[in-house]
Amino acid sequence: MTGTLHDIAGEAVELLALPPLDIATMREAVQRLLGPAADLPGESEVDTLILQLRGHLNLLIPELEQQGGSGDPLAAAGIGEAHRRLSGGPSALGPMRHAILLARSVVVLCAHWERLAVSP
Template identity: 50%
Template sequence: MTGTLHDITGEAVALHALPPLDTLTDDQARGAVCVWDAAEPPLTAETAVDLGERPSAEGGHWFPHGCRPHAAQHTHAGDPLDIATMREAVQRLLGPAADPPGAELDLLILQLRGHLNLLISELDGCDDPRAEAGLGEARRRLSAGPGSLGPLRHATLLARSVVALCTHAERLAVTG
Protein backbone atom coordinates (compact mmCIF):
# COMPACT_ATOMS: atom_id res chain seq x y z
CA MET A 1 0.00 0.00 0.00
CA THR A 2 1.48 3.32 -1.01
CA GLY A 3 -0.47 5.94 0.94
CA THR A 4 0.21 8.44 -1.86
CA LEU A 5 -0.27 8.38 -5.57
CA HIS A 6 3.40 8.33 -6.47
CA ASP A 7 2.92 5.36 -8.79
CA ILE A 8 -0.38 6.18 -10.46
CA THR A 9 -2.08 3.80 -12.89
CA GLY A 10 -4.94 4.16 -15.28
CA GLU A 11 -7.06 6.77 -16.90
CA ALA A 12 -6.57 9.43 -14.25
CA VAL A 13 -4.59 11.08 -17.04
CA ALA A 14 -7.05 10.18 -19.78
CA LEU A 15 -8.56 13.66 -19.98
CA HIS A 16 -5.15 15.34 -20.04
CA ALA A 17 -3.58 16.43 -23.29
CA LEU A 18 -1.28 13.97 -24.97
CA PRO A 19 1.33 14.69 -27.61
CA PRO A 20 -0.32 15.09 -31.03
CA LEU A 21 -0.71 11.77 -32.82
CA ASP A 22 1.12 13.02 -35.92
CA THR A 23 4.26 13.68 -33.83
CA LEU A 24 4.49 10.14 -32.44
CA THR A 25 6.41 7.15 -33.70
CA ASP A 26 4.47 4.08 -34.84
CA ASP A 27 5.40 2.31 -31.60
CA GLN A 28 4.08 5.20 -29.52
CA ALA A 29 0.86 5.45 -31.53
CA ARG A 30 0.11 1.75 -31.10
CA GLY A 31 0.92 1.82 -27.38
CA ALA A 32 4.09 -0.28 -27.47
CA VAL A 33 6.24 2.45 -25.88
CA CYS A 34 5.50 5.44 -23.69
CA VAL A 35 3.53 8.14 -25.48
CA TRP A 36 5.71 10.78 -23.78
CA ASP A 37 9.13 9.21 -24.48
CA ALA A 38 9.84 7.02 -27.51
CA ALA A 39 13.37 6.29 -26.25
CA GLU A 40 12.08 4.24 -23.31
CA PRO A 41 12.09 0.43 -23.47
CA PRO A 42 8.92 -1.30 -24.69
CA LEU A 43 6.04 -1.29 -22.22
CA THR A 44 4.86 -4.48 -20.55
CA ALA A 45 1.62 -5.35 -18.80
CA GLU A 46 3.32 -4.40 -15.52
CA THR A 47 4.76 -1.06 -16.70
CA ALA A 48 2.06 0.23 -19.06
CA VAL A 49 -0.71 2.65 -18.11
CA ASP A 50 -3.67 2.47 -20.50
CA LEU A 51 -4.61 6.07 -21.30
CA GLY A 52 -7.89 5.20 -22.95
CA GLU A 53 -9.08 4.99 -26.53
CA ARG A 54 -8.71 8.31 -28.37
CA PRO A 55 -10.27 9.50 -31.61
CA SER A 56 -7.86 10.38 -34.39
CA ALA A 57 -8.17 13.24 -36.85
CA GLU A 58 -8.65 10.70 -39.66
CA GLY A 59 -11.82 9.38 -38.04
CA GLY A 60 -10.27 6.25 -36.55
CA HIS A 61 -9.05 5.57 -33.04
CA TRP A 62 -5.71 5.11 -31.33
CA PHE A 63 -4.80 3.53 -28.01
CA PRO A 64 -2.02 5.42 -26.21
CA HIS A 65 -0.09 3.99 -23.28
CA GLY A 66 2.40 5.60 -20.96
CA CYS A 67 4.95 4.43 -18.45
CA ARG A 68 4.05 4.82 -14.78
CA PRO A 69 6.55 7.65 -14.05
CA HIS A 70 5.33 9.79 -16.96
CA ALA A 71 1.67 9.04 -16.17
CA ALA A 72 2.30 10.16 -12.59
CA GLN A 73 3.79 13.43 -13.85
CA HIS A 74 0.58 14.11 -15.76
CA THR A 75 -1.77 13.60 -12.81
CA HIS A 76 -2.24 15.08 -9.41
CA ALA A 77 0.13 12.57 -7.86
CA GLY A 78 0.33 12.80 -4.11
CA ASP A 79 -3.21 14.08 -3.65
CA PRO A 80 -5.34 12.01 -1.29
CA LEU A 81 -8.15 9.93 -2.74
CA ASP A 82 -11.38 11.86 -3.07
CA ILE A 83 -13.78 9.13 -1.99
CA ALA A 84 -16.75 11.52 -1.85
CA THR A 85 -16.32 12.45 -5.53
CA MET A 86 -15.96 8.80 -6.47
CA ARG A 87 -19.13 7.86 -4.59
CA GLU A 88 -20.97 10.79 -6.20
CA ALA A 89 -20.04 9.52 -9.67
CA VAL A 90 -21.39 6.04 -8.98
CA GLN A 91 -24.69 7.44 -7.72
CA ARG A 92 -25.45 8.46 -11.31
CA LEU A 93 -25.76 4.74 -12.07
CA LEU A 94 -26.49 3.04 -8.76
CA GLY A 95 -28.33 5.58 -6.62
CA PRO A 96 -32.05 5.46 -5.78
CA ALA A 97 -32.72 8.22 -8.30
CA ALA A 98 -30.26 6.85 -10.85
CA ASP A 99 -30.64 8.45 -14.23
CA PRO A 100 -28.58 6.67 -16.89
CA PRO A 101 -26.48 9.41 -18.44
CA GLY A 102 -27.30 8.80 -22.12
CA ALA A 103 -24.87 10.84 -24.22
CA GLU A 104 -22.55 11.30 -21.23
CA LEU A 105 -22.07 7.55 -20.75
CA ASP A 106 -18.67 7.42 -22.47
CA LEU A 107 -17.36 10.21 -20.25
CA LEU A 108 -18.79 8.53 -17.14
CA ILE A 109 -17.12 5.24 -18.10
CA LEU A 110 -13.83 7.07 -18.51
CA GLN A 111 -14.30 8.72 -15.11
CA LEU A 112 -15.14 5.40 -13.42
CA ARG A 113 -12.11 3.74 -15.03
CA GLY A 114 -9.93 6.56 -13.71
CA HIS A 115 -11.39 6.19 -10.23
CA LEU A 116 -10.76 2.44 -10.32
CA ASN A 117 -7.18 2.89 -11.39
CA LEU A 118 -6.55 5.41 -8.61
CA LEU A 119 -8.06 3.03 -6.08
CA ILE A 120 -6.10 0.08 -7.45
CA SER A 121 -2.90 2.10 -7.19
CA GLU A 122 -3.62 2.91 -3.56
CA LEU A 123 -4.76 -0.55 -2.48
CA ASP A 124 -2.26 -2.62 -4.45
CA GLY A 125 -0.14 -4.69 -2.08
CA CYS A 126 -2.35 -4.02 0.95
CA ASP A 127 -2.15 -7.65 2.13
CA ASP A 128 -5.86 -7.77 2.91
CA PRO A 129 -7.70 -10.77 1.40
CA ARG A 130 -11.02 -8.93 1.02
CA ALA A 131 -9.38 -5.95 -0.67
CA GLU A 132 -7.31 -8.27 -2.89
CA ALA A 133 -10.51 -9.97 -4.07
CA GLY A 134 -12.02 -6.59 -4.91
CA LEU A 135 -8.85 -5.53 -6.70
CA GLY A 136 -8.92 -8.68 -8.83
CA GLU A 137 -12.53 -8.11 -9.81
CA ALA A 138 -11.87 -4.45 -10.62
CA ARG A 139 -8.91 -5.39 -12.81
CA ARG A 140 -11.02 -7.96 -14.66
CA ARG A 141 -13.75 -5.41 -15.27
CA LEU A 142 -11.26 -2.83 -16.49
CA SER A 143 -9.64 -5.24 -18.92
CA ALA A 144 -12.91 -6.73 -20.18
CA GLY A 145 -14.45 -3.59 -21.66
CA PRO A 146 -18.13 -3.43 -22.58
CA GLY A 147 -18.07 -6.41 -24.97
CA SER A 148 -21.43 -8.10 -25.30
CA LEU A 149 -22.72 -6.50 -22.09
CA GLY A 150 -23.10 -3.10 -23.67
CA PRO A 151 -21.84 0.22 -22.33
CA LEU A 152 -24.54 0.80 -19.69
CA ARG A 153 -24.08 -2.62 -18.04
CA HIS A 154 -20.31 -2.23 -18.27
CA ALA A 155 -20.54 1.19 -16.57
CA THR A 156 -22.74 -0.30 -13.84
CA LEU A 157 -20.19 -3.03 -13.14
CA LEU A 158 -17.37 -0.49 -13.03
CA ALA A 159 -19.45 1.60 -10.60
CA ARG A 160 -19.95 -1.41 -8.32
CA SER A 161 -16.20 -2.00 -8.27
CA VAL A 162 -15.63 1.67 -7.40
CA VAL A 163 -18.02 1.31 -4.44
CA ALA A 164 -16.28 -1.85 -3.24
CA LEU A 165 -12.78 -0.38 -3.48
CA CYS A 166 -13.88 2.89 -1.84
CA THR A 167 -15.18 0.83 1.07
CA HIS A 168 -11.87 -1.06 1.30
CA ALA A 169 -9.88 2.20 1.10
CA GLU A 170 -11.94 3.72 3.91
CA ARG A 171 -11.69 0.56 6.01
CA LEU A 172 -7.93 0.37 5.54
CA ALA A 173 -7.54 4.15 5.99
CA VAL A 174 -5.56 4.81 2.79
CA THR A 175 -7.50 7.96 1.94
CA GLY A 176 -4.88 10.35 3.20
Protein backbone atom coordinates (compact mmCIF):
# COMPACT_ATOMS: atom_id res chain seq x y z
CA MET A 1 0.00 0.00 0.00
CA THR A 2 1.39 3.34 -1.00
CA GLY A 3 -1.39 5.66 0.28
CA THR A 4 -2.68 6.53 3.68
CA LEU A 5 -5.90 5.08 5.00
CA HIS A 6 -7.60 8.38 4.17
CA ASP A 7 -6.39 8.17 0.54
CA ILE A 8 -7.55 4.58 0.20
CA ALA A 9 -10.97 5.40 1.67
CA GLY A 10 -11.33 8.31 -0.76
CA GLU A 11 -10.51 6.06 -3.70
CA ALA A 12 -13.06 3.50 -2.50
CA VAL A 13 -15.77 6.18 -2.31
CA GLU A 14 -14.95 7.30 -5.85
CA LEU A 15 -15.25 3.72 -7.10
CA LEU A 16 -18.63 3.30 -5.42
CA ALA A 17 -20.02 6.63 -6.62
CA LEU A 18 -22.82 6.35 -9.11
CA PRO A 19 -22.26 7.84 -12.54
CA PRO A 20 -24.05 11.12 -13.18
CA LEU A 21 -27.61 10.96 -14.38
CA ASP A 22 -27.97 10.61 -18.14
CA ILE A 23 -30.72 13.16 -18.64
CA ALA A 24 -30.38 12.99 -22.44
CA THR A 25 -31.16 9.26 -22.44
CA MET A 26 -34.10 9.82 -20.11
CA ARG A 27 -35.51 12.51 -22.39
CA GLU A 28 -34.98 10.26 -25.41
CA ALA A 29 -37.04 7.50 -23.80
CA VAL A 30 -39.83 9.97 -23.08
CA GLN A 31 -39.95 11.12 -26.71
CA ARG A 32 -41.28 7.70 -27.70
CA LEU A 33 -44.52 8.61 -25.93
CA LEU A 34 -44.68 12.39 -25.71
CA GLY A 35 -42.66 13.74 -28.62
CA PRO A 36 -44.20 15.54 -31.59
CA ALA A 37 -43.43 12.53 -33.79
CA ALA A 38 -44.30 9.98 -31.11
CA ASP A 39 -44.34 6.47 -32.45
CA LEU A 40 -46.39 4.71 -29.84
CA PRO A 41 -44.94 1.33 -28.96
CA GLY A 42 -46.78 -1.89 -29.56
CA GLU A 43 -48.41 -3.74 -26.71
CA SER A 44 -45.38 -5.99 -26.24
CA GLU A 45 -43.03 -3.00 -25.94
CA VAL A 46 -45.11 -1.06 -23.42
CA ASP A 47 -44.06 -3.26 -20.48
CA THR A 48 -40.39 -2.75 -21.33
CA LEU A 49 -40.90 1.00 -21.65
CA ILE A 50 -42.72 1.11 -18.30
CA LEU A 51 -39.79 -0.66 -16.65
CA GLN A 52 -37.35 1.79 -18.24
CA LEU A 53 -39.35 4.83 -17.12
CA ARG A 54 -39.73 3.42 -13.60
CA GLY A 55 -35.97 2.94 -13.50
CA HIS A 56 -35.41 6.55 -14.57
CA LEU A 57 -37.73 7.78 -11.83
CA ASN A 58 -36.01 5.58 -9.25
CA LEU A 59 -32.72 7.26 -10.17
CA LEU A 60 -34.09 10.80 -10.37
CA ILE A 61 -36.01 10.89 -7.08
CA PRO A 62 -33.07 10.28 -4.69
CA GLU A 63 -30.84 12.62 -6.71
CA LEU A 64 -33.41 15.40 -6.45
CA GLU A 65 -33.93 14.77 -2.75
CA GLN A 66 -30.17 14.93 -2.23
CA GLN A 67 -30.00 18.26 -4.08
CA GLY A 68 -32.57 19.70 -1.71
CA GLY A 69 -35.56 19.17 -3.95
CA SER A 70 -37.68 18.12 -0.99
CA GLY A 71 -37.34 21.67 0.34
CA ASP A 72 -38.29 23.21 -3.00
CA PRO A 73 -42.11 23.32 -3.26
CA LEU A 74 -42.22 22.70 -7.02
CA ALA A 75 -39.70 19.87 -6.96
CA ALA A 76 -41.38 18.36 -3.88
CA ALA A 77 -44.71 18.30 -5.73
CA GLY A 78 -43.07 16.58 -8.71
CA ILE A 79 -41.36 14.06 -6.43
CA GLY A 80 -44.65 13.33 -4.65
CA GLU A 81 -46.48 12.82 -7.93
CA ALA A 82 -43.71 10.52 -9.18
CA HIS A 83 -43.95 8.47 -5.97
CA ARG A 84 -47.72 8.11 -6.45
CA ARG A 85 -47.28 7.03 -10.05
CA LEU A 86 -44.59 4.53 -9.09
CA SER A 87 -46.72 3.03 -6.33
CA GLY A 88 -49.69 2.56 -8.63
CA GLY A 89 -49.89 0.28 -11.59
CA PRO A 90 -51.74 0.43 -14.87
CA SER A 91 -55.05 -0.53 -13.18
CA ALA A 92 -58.07 0.80 -15.02
CA LEU A 93 -55.96 3.29 -16.97
CA GLY A 94 -54.27 0.59 -18.98
CA PRO A 95 -50.55 0.13 -19.59
CA MET A 96 -50.20 2.79 -22.31
CA ARG A 97 -51.78 5.54 -20.19
CA HIS A 98 -49.67 4.44 -17.21
CA ALA A 99 -46.53 4.68 -19.38
CA ILE A 100 -47.51 8.17 -20.53
CA LEU A 101 -48.02 9.34 -16.93
CA LEU A 102 -44.64 7.91 -15.92
CA ALA A 103 -43.06 9.68 -18.91
CA ARG A 104 -44.59 12.99 -17.81
CA SER A 105 -43.08 12.52 -14.35
CA VAL A 106 -39.68 11.86 -15.93
CA VAL A 107 -39.95 15.12 -17.91
CA VAL A 108 -40.88 17.10 -14.80
CA LEU A 109 -38.15 15.61 -12.61
CA CYS A 110 -35.51 16.09 -15.31
CA ALA A 111 -36.47 19.77 -15.50
CA HIS A 112 -36.28 20.15 -11.71
CA TRP A 113 -32.97 18.29 -11.59
CA GLU A 114 -31.47 20.60 -14.22
CA ARG A 115 -32.84 23.69 -12.46
CA LEU A 116 -31.53 22.65 -9.04
CA ALA A 117 -28.19 21.48 -10.44
CA VAL A 118 -27.38 24.97 -11.76
CA SER A 119 -28.88 27.03 -8.93
CA PRO A 120 -26.44 28.24 -6.24
